[in-house]
Amino acid sequence: MRLIVKRLSLGVIFALLVALVLQAKFHVVEEHRLGGGYALASSPTFSWADFQSGTFQPTLERYLEDHIGFRPALVRLRNQLAFSLFKVPRSSGILIGRHNVLFETLQAKSYGGYQLLDEARVRSRAIRLRTVQQDLAKRGVQFLFVMAPNKARFQPEDLPAAMQIAPGTPSNYSRYIKALQANAVNLLDMVPLFAAWKKTEPYPLFSRAGTHWSGYGATLAADTLLRRLEQLGSLRFPTMRTVGPPVLVQTTDSLRGNDNDLATPLNLLQQTEPIPVAYRQLAFDPPRPGQTRPPALFVGDSFLWGLSQFSPYLTSCFADDTRLWYYGMAVYLPDKAFTPTGLGCQDVDLQQQIESRQFIVLMITEHNLIKSEFGFTDRVYRLYHPYTPAENVVIEQIANKLITAETTQQPDSAWAHQAQAGYMAKIRAEAEDIYILQHRN
Known part of the structure; x- marks a missing residue:
């Protein structure tokens, strides 16, 4: 036997x-491909030299692991067991909260005060934003800073227990809002608006499995943004109409846009069904007498997607030459597909791009406040207020002091930090912040 x-x-x-x-x-x-961003190992080319040196074998091993039969199903089985039995996500950067609500780790950390910026530096950023706003206004361009909501701040009750924070914990969000208001920067803060709508709206403003505002929440935000721009620009946008009740969705495979963007990289066998989400049915009329489609430039992070994915706000309400500058790096069309133009933001004429617009909207989420407005504010500031050679010398001296201080405090990791891409640009930005606060305030 x-x-x-x-x-x-x-x-x-x-x-x-x-x-x-x-x-x-x-x-x-x-088999269905796995979701998320990853690259499969390519087939290695055999050579005796690589075989004898031992470099061919691990390359072959990685290739076989990536191309084994039924790999997607096996990965999903492993991930499902970890999710169901231990509430462990087999994807980096994701947290599983109460009721299986998913959060982006970085957003949860920023809510708790992670990478807290010095108040003086935030003040310097606000001064620069105020100056840029004034410079643009002189040229007939209205500037608006939009703070998009952070899901962790929106529903902290569903965060894992370890991520709960005490009321009043300092954060970059609270410091930025205070500084922007003190410097009279045109501001549309979506955070308190979403907190208020959470109590009154009948549908989720964030989906269970998404890190961005839901399709329903995005349209509320877009409505509010248009009204604020009308006030700033003394104009009227084309009429938008509701043409029926919202479409209710209760299954994962029917979610639209980025309402499932955190669940997709988890690669589970059985997705957690969403709380019923809703998608408004809207129609946009052509401009009537007294209405206009103004040219605009939107600079921001992935919360910009919601302004075009769920309803054609940007293509219907703004001029055809309106563009999106994603993270201040690449230029996109404002259509539903978020189509890249193939241009980088450094490839276009900055002055022509901003001065040909009626509106410039800078949209940032809390966890991206550490990125100095994606470098956009710095570029516009330097365009109208270039540093003299003498000022550049002073700024370089400040930058060298910052590097020396970091090397002294963290001698083991300082050189590694300096080798990272963008490190010197980061130090330069910090040095400029200090210089402006000390000499140009």
């Missing part, structure tokens, strides 16, 4: 191995 069991076990193992090999070679069963 024992021999029979042993032979059966070996037979099953052999059959599984054969199935894995056949699937890898011939793709007998159609």
Whole structure:
């Protein structure tokens, strides 16, 4: 009996191995690709030199692991067990909260005061924003700073217990809002608006499995943004109408846009069904007499997607040459597909781009406040207020002091930090912040 069991076990193992090999070679069963960002290892080229040096073997091993048959199903099985049994996400940067609500780790950390900026530096950023706003206003361009909501701040009750914070904990959000208001920067803070709508709106403003505002929340935000721009620019946008009740969705495979963007990289066998989410049905009329589609430039992070993914606010309400500068790096069309133009923000004429607009909207989420407005404010500030050679010398001296201080405080990691891409740009930005606060305030 024992021999029979042993032979059966070996037979099953052999059959599984054969199935894995056949699937890898011939793709007998159609498999759905794994979600999220990853790159499969390419097939290595054999050479005796690589084999003898031992570099070929690990490359081959990685290739075989990435291309084994039924790999997507096996990965999803592993991930499902970790999720269901231990509430552990097998994807970096994601937290599983109460009621299986998903959060982006960085957003939760920023809510708790992670990477807290010095108040003086935030004050310097606000001064620069005020100056840029004034410079643009002189040229007939209205500037608006939009603070998009942070899901962790919106529903902290669903955060994991370890991420709960005490009321009044300092954060970059609270410091930025205080500084922007003190410097009279045009501000649309969506955070208190979403907190108020949370108590009155019948549908979720964030989906259970998304890190951005939901389709329903995005349209409320867009409505509010248009009204604020009308006030700033003394104009009227084309009419937007509701043409029916919201479409209710209760299954994961029916979610739209980025309402499932955190669940997708988890790669589970069975997705957690969402709390019923809603999608408004809207219609946009052509401009009537007294209405206009102004040219605009939107600079910001991925919360910009919601302004075009769920309803055509940007293409219907703004001029055809309106553009999105994603993280201040790449230029996109404001359509539903978020189509890249192939241009980088450094490739275009900055002065022409900003002075040909009626509105410039800078939209940032709390966890991206450490990025100095994606460098956009700095570029515009330097355009109208270039540093003299003498000022650049002083700024370089400040930058060198910052590097020396970091090297002294963290001698083991300082050189590694300096080797990172963008480190010197970061130090330069900090040095400029200090210089402006001390000499140009």
